[in-house]
Amino acid sequence: MPLKVYLAGPEVFLPNAREILDLKAERARAAGFEPLSPGDLAIPPAETKFGMGLAISQVNEGMMRAADAVIANLTPFRGVAADVGTAFEVGFMCAQGKLVYAYTNIARSHYDRCSAYYGGEIRETTDGRHRGPDGISIENFDMADNLMLDGGIAARGGALVVGNAAADALYTDLAAFEECLRLLAEQQGTTA
Template structure:
């Protein structure tokens, strides 16, 4: 049975444990074993730095054990995906694992900036800090968009269904 590491900012939600259980149940339904970061056992009665190191090491080990990574790449605390999730995708890709991403919709990254948040300067869109806005018709940064095996516009379950095609 192939193992799927479930990456994403869902671990920060109030009902994160229940979300992880649900995702693991979906994995089982489709013939996979789900590996959810919050399934790790970490001692929280130690220094914050030690806790962080333990979480990091445990998540790396789960990615190492996995065959596939499915990542929630929806925007988190802004216009970009969670930076920890992006690191996990890059690490898995470097190990030669298949990485699948999912997002709610396929709006281009440029279009996530409202008209009053961007302006066209010499043929290039820039944000309010005069920084160029990536415009390649992807919903996410090109380095992620070009490295995932498949970007699914829908839910975690939709992504699982894509694996079976």
């Protein structure tokens, strides 16, 4: 029976979401996995927008419970860090003790992206922390994203693959995703 892999990421928001989600699912199947992808299941009708949001959340949590592993796209989305929904999904899967793999299509570290956010105006304070002009400290651990994401993945024996996609292909370049598939297959003793 193939490993069930939940495909997490902000692709659901793209104008060509269905195309990208289908392509990722196709590549997961080719690697010997059963993909579970947001957007694949019908969402029960709801009377309000809030109710619709809850229904989507419940469907996605059900898919994650059914999955054996996750491959999450942590490419920064609408800011300097990963999509918050995807970060939740990584944490959800970590909490369930499932296999966690992830990738980002931006090679710059979380610290470098935060520094750019502050226009490079970072200073080291007497307590050894790096802080922006607003006094808020910035993580400086040579990690791809927030230490809880990198740490949670590493603690479970997974991998966070760092790619370097072109600016116009941040959410469509699948090279780092395919490397996650290869690493997961290798960890499972199969070939991708």
